[in-house]
Amino acid sequence: MADFRESIEEIKALLSSQNKALAYPKLLRLQEISSVDSSAVQTLADSSHPVLSSVVTDISDDDEEIAAQALKCLGFMIYHPTVVASIADADAGQIIESLVKVISTTKIKSVCNLGVWCISTQQFNSSLLDQQFQSLLMAITHALDNPIGSLSTTFEAMQAVVKLASSLTGQMRHMSSVWTPPIYRRLVSVDKRDRDMSERCLLKIMPLICPPPVTLSKALAVDMKKKLFLAMKELLDQGMKIQSLQAWRWFIRLLGPYALKNKHLVNEMLKIPERTFLDFDSQVQIASLVAWEGLIDALIDPGVQTSDINCALGHDVQVLRTSGCNNTENEADRCSKRIKLIMAPLIGIMSSKCDVSVHSSCLSTWSYLLHKLGASVSCQSVMKTVWEPIIKVVFRVGPDNKNIWLWNICFDLLDTLILGRNQETIGNLDDQETNQLSGKNITGCVSGKCPVRHYPLNCSPWNLCQLDFFIKMISILVNREWNATVTPEFGRVASEAAVRLFGSLLETVQGALRCVSITYAEVILCLNTIFRFLAKMCEDATSEDRSKCYCPHTCLKFLKVVIERLEPSILGSPLYKMDLELKCIRKFECATEIRCALPRICFMDFEDKVLPVVYLSTLYFSVVVNLSSGAPEYESLLQQMQGYVQLLLSSYHLHEVLHAFICLLYKNTTSNCLQIWVILVNCLRECIDGKKDQEILKIVTDNIGYSVVLHLLSYPFASLYFSEINREVQIITESWNLLYVSVDQASQSVHCPIKSISEDLCAMVNDCIDQIRLPVYAGTELQLKEKNCGGGFVQLCGNIVACVLKQLSWSINTEGSHYIDCDGRKSNIKNSMVLTARFMKLFGMNKERTEPSLLSVASRFLSELVNFVGCLHQKEDVILLIETTSSPLLEWLSETHLLNENTDYQLQVLWTAILKGLQLLKPSTEFDSSFLKFQGPLLERTLDHQNPAISEATINFWNSTYATQNNLEFPKNLLPILDKLSRNGKINIYSRNNCREDSLHRYKVTATLKKCSKRVEISSNSINGSGDLDDIYLGAKRKRVELTEHQKEVRRAQQGRTRDCSGHGPGIQTYTNVDFSQGNEESQDSPDIRDSESILEILRKN
Secondary structure, eight states, X not given: OHHHHHHHHHHHHHHHTTOHHHHHHHHHHHHHHHTTOHHHHHHHHHTHHHHHHHHHHHXXXXXXXXXXXXXXXXXXXXXXXXXXXXXXXXXHHHHHHHHHHHHHHOOOHHHHHHHHHHHHHOOOOHHHHHHTXXXXXXXXXXXXXXXXXXXXXXXXHHHHHHHHHHHSHHHHHHTHHHHSHHHHGGGGOSSHHHHHHHHHHXXXXXXXXXXXXXXXXXXXXXXXXXXXXXXXXXHHHXXXXXXXXXXXXXXXXXXXXXXXXXXXXXXXXXXXXXXXXXOSOHHHHHHHHHHHHHHHHHHSOTTOOGGGOEEOTTSOOEEOOOTTOOOHHHHHHHHHHHHHHHHHHHHHHHHSOOOHHHHHHHHHHHHHHHHHHGGGGGSHHHIIIIIHHHHHHHHHHOOXXXXXXXXXXXHHHHHHHHHTOBOOOOEEGGGSOOOOTTSSOOTTSSSSOOOOEEOOOBOOOOOGGGHHHHHHHHHHHHBTTTTTTSOHHHHHHHHHHHHHHHHHHHHHHHHHHTOTTSOHHHXXXXXXXXXXXXXXXXXXHTSSOGGGSBOHHHHHHHHHHHHHHSOHHHHTOGGGOEEXXXXXXXXXXXXXXXXSSSOOOOOOOTTOEEOHHHHHXXXXXXXXXXXXXXXXXXXXXXXXXXXXXXXXXXXSOHHHHHHHHHHHXXXXXXXXXXXHHHHHHHHHHHHXXXXXXXXXXXXXXXXXXXHHHHHHHHHHHHTTTTOOOGGGHHHHHHHHHHHHHHHHHHHHXXXXXXXXXXXXXXXXXXXXXXXXXXXXXXSXXXXXXXXXXXXXXXXXHHHHHHHXXXXXXXXXXXXXXXXXXXXXXXXXXXXXXXXXXXXXXXXXXXXTTTSHHHHHHHHHHHXXXXXXXXXXXBHHHHHHHHHHHHHHHHHHHHTGGGSOHHHHHHHHHHHHHHHHHHHTOBSOOOOOHHHHHHHHHHHHHHTTOSSHHHHHHHHHHHHHTGGGOOSOOOOGGGHHHHHHHHHTTSSOOIIIIIHHHHHHHHEEEEEOSSTTOEEEEEOHHHHHTTOOGGGOOSSSOOSSOOOOHHHHHHHHHHHTTOOXXXXXXXXXXXXXXXXXXXXXXXXGGOSOOOOHHHHHHHHHHO
């Protein structure tokens, strides 16, 4: 450090002497050392005053070497902050004055250059520079004019301008008309270095001079008229079109709003880009578009804030207010004309088949216009004149490998406008992460990246009355007619982009609808606009001309987005009901209407007003139902519908959603309705199984919800007349069973009186089947139409009946033997039994009944019916079962040879269960003649059945029941079989066999000593045992055995040994010789003993 001080002292001494040429090299070396050594620079700063005095004097030295070296040393000392801080204000003022003098007076090029350099590097404070501003401005302007002709001097002068512009912004802007002309004049120089220096300087100071002060614009206008315009034309004529356009851009920008007062000048200037826009060279076209941004700067005032934007009278649009604007309406008209002037070439280029780089540049210029429009970018007039033409052109062309980046930026800008958000960052599109619209990277789309300059938007909230514009832009994306040339891959990209935009639109709409300032009329208008667009989409999607309509898959995505983005408070509100006037549903043909005595649902009419969510569901249904099952991606479409229905059921009241779909199902007759029905059934079942709360369970107790569920379960039968279900019977059956079980179990879990779901459902199914029956002849006999009752339907019916029986068994076992319905009465199973009989009859009538699939269903049905019979303990239930099923059961028993082994076995088990149940009923069954007549047809078939198990079970049943009964009147149809089996000894007949055996035990017939006398004695054990005399059939019942007067007379005659007329001894001629004495031992001595058969015959006659 001591050496450094000694060196400074030595330099001071040299500067005071005549050896200055030796002093400055040493001083420069010390400054280099101090630049890296803080202690050295401080020592230099402490000694700066005497050194600066000599340096300031020497910069004006006539010796170029000394002056130049002095300026170099001065430049370091007024640049380094530590040294500058040690310089007194007086010394600083003297330094500036000396520099100004040197620059203005020297003839030495290097000295002038270094003097300007010192000004550009100085670090004096602004207050000091402000005091010397005029002198500094004069020196800099002199250097810019560059009388010496040194490019380096011009360059340093421009650097000095930049330095002063950052320090003295206000003064420099105010005096811009003085120092700017020397810079912009070089823009038309033939020397490229002049042009480049000038443009770089203008770019650095552009925030200072744009928008330009009026004085600068006036000065430029004068220069333009004098020589600048001619100079531009000369460049253009010489083939320097791009250079001419670069100058044009700066000139029109610096003219600013003042250009509007020089229309003649502006019209002359516009002739230059008018020529270049039509040039075949793409680079010239790009340069023209970049230059066009200067016109945007001139005509659109960037300093206007949102609060300064007015609405044109009679129009709900915002317009920019420029200087001198007094009349809003006139200013709006002028502003509209300016925007149309700017947009004219942009629309032309985007509509032409230019190179993609030209389109990219055009889009950048358009984006710059949107940026400059500020908050007015969301106004209706701007949307009409600025947004719509470009968006329409780009979206109609559609995305492809060349323009995907352009297409993306249009999408991003429109999405920003829809959401009403401000973009806070400026950057190149290449530096931003673009949204992947298709959910995957699109590689190989472009060779390199498209240089699209992206400017942020200052979007403001838009009015709901502007909704039509956004709907129109979105519809362009998904309309096939406008995107006929787009490949399928990019078509999906466009569709997904449209769905995203529509989602953003609905998000903004929902936010607006939350505002209390929005009127009811505005809400209705908004919903009508959205729904009208959706209806048009769906109608086109279902039209016969598929070449120019919307994609059905896209339509369904749009409908789902509405459910996702608009709240249930809007879509589910009865305040906003919509007219259901849709062409796409007028061609529906109604299915079978169920007319059973249950709570009915009110089917929608085409002129009804419905909830918005019902309106959407109707559109969704119309799109799906009009598609053929062979359509592309049909399965994917059904999956979409399942997600849609799940969303509805989780967000809205179940019965409202289901009611809408049920009405649509019953109003439609297409073959794929059953597939839609399967989706509804599965979604409802998942909803019921997943949510056990009261809101879900209410659907099985509420009258409307209850009826809706029953109609849903009955639909496969109601649609039988129109649909062929053979191919889908397994899916339908599985879905039906799962839902029925869920609903039935959910109903059981509700701790309140419930409906009899099984009975009401069976009633509805029976009603459906009744309505598809046709008369065979004029009588009352009816039969089902064979074409509608094929194997598929019989399988469906059998599986459903089996499921019902299984649930009934579960319910009875759960609730006990007294299964009580909602009215406190015992459950009625009549409808269930009628449906059971219906299936048995259908199975017997079906020509395919020997098919394995049908036999499997029959076996399962019989198994469940066996279990159900085992649950029945009430007499009336079993009687009802036999009464309703006896006819078809008789057919099954008659045709067991057509059944397979398993089905035959189940039939045997069923018959055994029925017989067993009859014997265990409470109250017990009286097996009398009337019941025998009731049971006669079945007994006739089963007593001597070819299946031994069936016949044996029936014989055992007979011997345990009817064989012990007297007084039976046998049906005629039973007599042959009873005679056969009784003679074979397999069954007992009380009046033939049992009575004969009992007579032998109860009566002892003996012969008296006289051959003419027979005596019948009633055994005492017969009377004292189980024999009740009332049970003895002797031709007429008696309460007790006693002799009549006639018998007494006969007896007296016998006792008198009177012969009869035949000569057999004493007696009465006309009466038999029968001794009715009781317990008379003497009467047993008769040797004439007749056989027991003759005795019984005599007893019958008496």
